[in-house]
Amino acid sequence: MRVGTGFDVHAFGPGESVMLGGVRVAHSQGVLAHSDGDVLLHALTDALLGAAGLGDIGEHFRDTDPRWKGADSAGFVTHTLGLLRARGWRVGNADLTLLAERPKVGPHREAIRARIAELLEVPPDAVNVKATTTEKLGFLGRAEGIGAQAVVLLLPAR
Ligand code: MG
Numbered sequence: 330m331r332v333g334t335g336f337d338v339h340a341f342g343p344g345e346s347v348m349l350g351g352v353r354v355a356h357s358q359g360v361l362a363h364s365d366g367d368v369l370l371h372a373l374t375d376a377l378l379g380a381a382g383l384g385d386i387g388e389h390f391r392d393t394d395p396r397w398k399g400a401d402s403a404g405f406v407t408h409t410l411g412l413l414r415a416r417g418w419r420v421g422n423a424d425l426t427l428l429a430e431r432p433k434v435g436p437h438r439e440a441i442r443a444r445i446a447e448l449l450e451v452p453p454d455a456v457n458v459k460a461t462t463t464e465k466l467g468f469l470g471r472a473e474g475i476g477a478q479a480v481v482l483l484l485p486a487r
Contacts, residue, residue, distance in 0.1 A: 330421065331483040333380025335372035340474040347475065349427065349434065350441035350458060351403045351448060356432045360475065363392040367402035369425055369458075372479035373445065374405045376423070380483045381413050406448045414486065420449045421482035427460040428469050428476035434460040 344359015348367035360366035374386045383389075390397050390405050413419070423445065427434050434441070438458050446453040463470040 330485070331380040331382075331418070333376040333378065333481050333483070335375030335377075335379060335386075335479040335481075336476070337368045337371035337375065337386075338469075338474055338476040339366045339368050341472070347432065348402065349432075349437060350425070351401075351406075351444040352437055352440045354432050354434075354437050364390070364397050364400040364405070365402050368475050368477035369427060369441065369445070369479070370402035370406055370448075372477040373423060373425060373481070374402070374409050376479040376481040377406070377409045377413060377420070377483075380481050381416060381418060383409075383412060403444075403448055406445075410449065413483065417486050418483040419486045420451050420455070421484040422451070422455040422457070423449060423479060423481045424457045425459065425480075426478045427458070428463060428478065429460065430462050430465070430470060430472040434458065 339360040339362050341358040342361035346353050347356050348365045350369040442453050442456050442458050446456045
């Protein structure tokens with residue numbers, strides 16, 4: 330088995346919603362990003378790549394590549410899953426943490442969990458979605474943006 334971690338941050342910018350784990354969440358701002366700026370899916374993609382020893386999201390999905398402009402980050406996850414499967418891996422479980430003062434993830438937690446489980450082709454109980462603030466400290470605490478961490482375990486494919 331293999332383990333990997335991922336971390337991502339995006340600054341808030343103009344907009345009326347943010348993508349969190351493949352779910353659109355209404356908010357007073359959007360995020361600045363080349364793709365759809367989904368911090369949970371970006372951290373998850375990096376964790377998947379890390380566990381498989383395949384580098385990082387920037388190598389696979391360059392933020393200067395017009396193919397990824399405004400891209401649905403779900404595609405990053407499914408593409409990466411294909412790379413893992415070709416190397417004989419499947420996902421055991423994933424644990425994700427959103428770092429944000431707002432938006433609050435609570436009302437959307439189960440939808441996010443279900444969507445990520447669908448993308449990873451695992452049961453919902455193999456995906457955990459947590460959220461924390463940084464107690465008003467730092468750029469996240471000042472709500473200048475949002476961040477996410479992810480840990481995944483890979484198991485040999487059956
Ligand atoms: Mg990102």
